Amino acid sequence: MQQLPITSLVGVMFLISYTAFEWESLLMILGAAMPKQWRESTWWSQWTIRKITRVDALCIILVVVVTLLMDLFTGVAAGIVLVSVAYCWQVSLTSGTTACDNA
Numbered sequence: 001m002q003q004l005p006i007t008s009l010v011g012v013m014f015l016i017s018y019t020a021f022e023w024e025s026l027l028m029i030l031g032a033a034m035p036k037q038w039r040e041s042t043w044w045s046q047w048t049i050r051k052i053t054r055v056d057a058l059c060i061i062l063v064v065v066v067t068l069l070m071d072l073f074t075g076v077a078a079g080i081v082l083v084s085v086a087y088c089w090q091v092s093l094t095s096g097t098t099a100c101d102n103a
Contacts, residue, residue, distance in 0.1 A: 025060075032057035055086040 031039055032054045039051075059079045067075030 028052050029057045029060060055083065059083055059086075
């Protein structure tokens with residue numbers, strides 16, 4: 001039984017990744033980084049139908065960078081930590097809690 005060359009497997013993997021990737025997601029990430037005036041302009045709004053928050057865009061970038069530099073587990077863990085902190089921050093801003101001094 002003959003073995004396949006590694007370069008052919010890399011080529012197949014690259015082709016599958018290239019065709020499966022949603023290139024519109026790059027526009028969503030770029031749109032999340034832009035100021036609000038630019039995002040709401042008629043030129044930009046025709047390219048981005050779906051919108052994501054800036055925290056989600058930052059999470060995507062963080063997971064990709066950490067995965068490339070370290071490994072997949074560390075990248076996903078960093079993304080989970082970032083999203084958890086952002087969620088706690090958002091809930092603390094929207095919840096109506098007050099301090100009580102009845103001790």
